[in-house]
């Protein structure tokens with residue numbers, strides 16, 4: 176089943192530079208897709224178009240049979256509850272506790288009064304603890320987030336996305352600020368989310384090797400255009416050079 | 430390398446010192462201020478203070494009356510600060526890059542902030558004196574307007590500093606504006622905001638004395654009255670109570686700060 180369909184997507188922040196040009200691809204439900212490309216290629220912009228954190232200029236995005244670009248405010252909220260997002264810098268509220276930050280993922284389902292008063296059901300709280308336990312940080316549930324390590328904070332971020340009960344999770348360089356060990360932990364968790372829970376993942380990555388070893392499929396972006404789209408095994412030296420340009424490629428691996 | 434930088438910074442200190450002396454000298458020349466004459470009046474002034482500004486036994490009888498006025502002043506300062514804080518919170522949310530709802534409100538909030546902040550409280554009381562006359566409303570409004578500007582500016586900066594990242598994350602979950610403000614922006618910035626409010630209460634109790642002299646209310650009025658009737662002993666007592674109050678308020682707010690930050 177096709178979950179996401181991006182057709183001839185174009186995006187520019189100002190009239191001079193076209194950040195995304197004619198981007199087209201589809202993502203099946205349950206796929207784990209990595210997006211790679213040099214800095215400034217438009218990877219973050221692409222993810223933000225999918226849940227319309229930025230407006231779409233040209234083309235069309237269909238998510239779960241909804242036309243993302245034309246949704247009105249209420250339907251856009253509904254769309255966003257179906258799409259979780261994980262960030263490079265975790266984007267938690269540092270002064271609040273882990274459990275509070277996880278429950279933030281439920282706001283999409285709440286009306287104003289319920290949300291402002293912080294009314295969460297027992298099931299929601301149980302689910303939050305279940306997820307924290309699953310990601311191995313249940314013991315930190317009542318700690319303030321700014322007391323946690325980067326890897327632990329990222330796991331809180333993942334819990335916050337999971338409690339939304341999403342169909343798709345967008346990850347914008349989830350391991351770019353982490354050491355190799357924490358990176359492995361995070362990538363393993365993301366993989367098991369797709370494998371066990373059947374949630375589709377689209378992950379922006381800097382490290383080609385990581386993308387190759389974890390994803391079913393890789394999309395290569397260069398200057399806002401898709402220059403590679405295929406199974407990980409098909410991404411060879413030649414294609415990598417084409418995505419990054421031969422010289423930059425050497426700089427990145429060293 | 431390291432020694433070089435130290436020597437360089439020493440040079441900088443010397444140059445800065447010479448410049449300061451030069452500037453001081455020139456401003457003295459321009460304003461006709463004579464250091465030696467100025468210094469000579471010191472002993473006389475101090476001996477006047479020592480002989481006149483004494484709290485004598487009989488002035489203590491005036492204490493209850495003074496304390497009532499002081500109370501009035503303290504409560505006026507707190508009331509003006511709190512009311513200003515509530516409105517500043519709204520203006521701060523409108524003015525901050527992270528939480529603004531549109532550019533027009535943002536510009537208005539920033540304009541109010543700089544307009545009311547850049548006019549000193551004393552000037553405000555003189556301006557308001559013309560339209561409202563000598564009463565406590567004038568004093569209240571003068572403190573209120575100055576505080577409004579200062580707190581709005583401080584709140585905008587506090588919210589901006591708290592950062593956009595959590596706001597972005599909550600927008601992506603489908604949270605509404607009120608969810609984001611009440612559950613992400615405020616929890617993160619509230620301690621800093623409270624700290625600013627406490628600071629303004631302290632400042633306002635100090636300025637309230639001066640504003641009171643101008644508008645004829647509160648402890649400032651008492652001060653002015655004793656001063657004009659040449660009752661310097663009572664003036665000393667008033668000054669003493671103000672100093673004690675300010676110190677106590679400062680101690681209390683430092684304690685509160687320690688707990689919340």
Ligand SMILES: Nc1ncnc2c1ncn2[C@@H]1O[C@H](COP(=O)(O)OP(=O)(O)OP(=O)(O)O)[C@@H](O)[C@H]1O
Nearest residue numbers: 188189192194212213214215216217218219220221
């Ligand atoms: N909010 C914005 N306003 C204006 N221009 C932007 C904005 N966000 C991104 N851009 C521009 O769009 C281009 C693509 O940026 P984007 O962040 O999508 O790239 P990226 O592939 O994610 O890069 P990186 O690997 O460095 O994160 C860049 O040239 C950037 O300057």
Ligand SMILES: [Mg+2]
Nearest residue numbers: 218219220347
């Ligand atoms: Mg990016």
